[in-house]
Amino acid sequence: MINIESAIEAFASFMWGPFLLILLVFGGLFFTVYCRFIPFRYFKHGLDILLGKYDNDDDPGDINHFQALSAALAGTVGMGNISGVAVAIHMGGPGALFWMWVSAFVGMSTKFFTCTLAILFRGEDDLGELQGGPMYVIQEGLGQKFKPLAVLFSSAGLIGCLPMFQANQLTQYIRDSVFLPLGMFSSNPFMGNVVTGVLIAILVAGVIFGGIKRIGLVAGRVVPLMVLIYLLGGLGILIKNYDKLGSVFNLIFSDAFTGNAVVGGVVGEVIRQGIRRAVFSNEAGLGTEVMAHGAAKTKEPVREGLVAMLGPFIDTILVCSITAFAILVSGVWNDPTLNGVSMTAKAFSNELGFLGEFILFFSVFTFSVTTMFGQSYYGAKCTGFLFGSRWKVNYNWFYVLSTIFGATVSISIVINLIDGMYAIMAIPTMVSTILLAPKVMKETRRYFSAI
Secondary structure (H helix, E strand, O other), X not given: OOOHHHHHHHHHHHHOOHHHHHHHXXXXXXXXXXXXXXXXXXXXXXXXXXXXXXXXOOOOOOEOHHHHHHHHHHHHOOHHHHHHHHHHHHHHOOOHHHHHHHHHXXXXXXXXXXXXXXXXXXXXXXXXXXXXXXXXXXXXHHOHHHHHHHHHHHHHHHHHOOOHHHHHHHHHHHHHHXXXXXXXXXXXXXXXXXXXXXXXXXXXXXXXXXXXXXHHHHHHHHHHHHHHHHHHHHHHHHHHOHHHHHHHHHHHHHHHHHOOOOOOOOHHHHHHHHHHHHHHHHOOOOOHHHHHHOOEOOXXXXXXXXXXXXXXXXXXXXXXXXHHHHHHHHOHHHOOOOOOHHHHXXXXXXXXXXXXHHHHHHHHHHHHHHHHHHHHHHHHHHHHHHHOHHHXXXXXXXXXHHHHHHHHOOHHHHHHHHHHHHHHHHHHHHHHHHHHHHHHHHHHHHHHHHO
């Protein structure tokens, strides 16, 4: 009999082989050099756009630049930052953080290209409404002969955008920090998982049926606050352990090229886990966040690209790094029994006591739930592209019910299934972006010559 969990793990490992790692990292390096380091040269300009300096309510689209980035961050700043980083360290050692940084820096350029294309090649759905995303970029920018790539992306997106990982880790955290101390569901933990999954499903349904405008409104209010609180908590741990930072940096850089913390000392596994978890978190090259940025109110594609490039910096360089340093300075990464959100929770609890537990509870809840809000929009857009807009409501019900499934199965099944689908989505996104890169540069030269 086939072991489903082992089969899904083998599928994810195969998809995240050398080809995809090369495509994502070297593709990002190509974009960085090709655009002459625009994400770093025009970082401040991107902030000005984000803060509304160039907003125009008459521009086409559904949400402003700030809401577009917030909606995208709602889909990226989530359990990947709290739990995914812990998974990377558990499986790849401290050196995985270095490769997460590498992935994020080149990912800034990748997002500049992919999200510029999202506006440059917006298409119309079956209702005549303006839409953006890799499937429309492929269809409008490359033509009908490349449509199979658009179908491949959207088909994988139906599963890859489901909220199972967020529901799984939120349920695990509630089980460990609420149910166990209170003695609830101690004789039947599965029922506790089901109850938690149902409550999550009800909460998510209350927001996602309002569409991207409601998601953008909620995300625009919640995301900045949740990031700030989490960063302050993490900084508190770093300040408390400032004397350990030097040794932690040495550990990260040495392990990145030796793999000493991985069983067998395999450097390739350190690299693979670092890049895999970074992409899982910031989504650079996957194409999911492109769908949120494609809804921005703007006539200038480059502006949205400049806003989008801020995502990997906020998500990985700031938020993921805070998590990793908290785990490493606290020493909890050496406990082989800890993984995922349990490892991060232990670090915050050990270092900050009750305050740390409160900050992490608030962060886990908001990070996971807002990610579910953002990703529902992505899956619905994939559904609309494949089957027509009338099927979006059906997908949303499927999406809501999948939270219950995610809450009741193992983390291995969930993370490997989503990882595998993300890998499939990355291939058409990166291939189409490389082919259309000259179009981005032509538009970039026009934009900067006019400002």
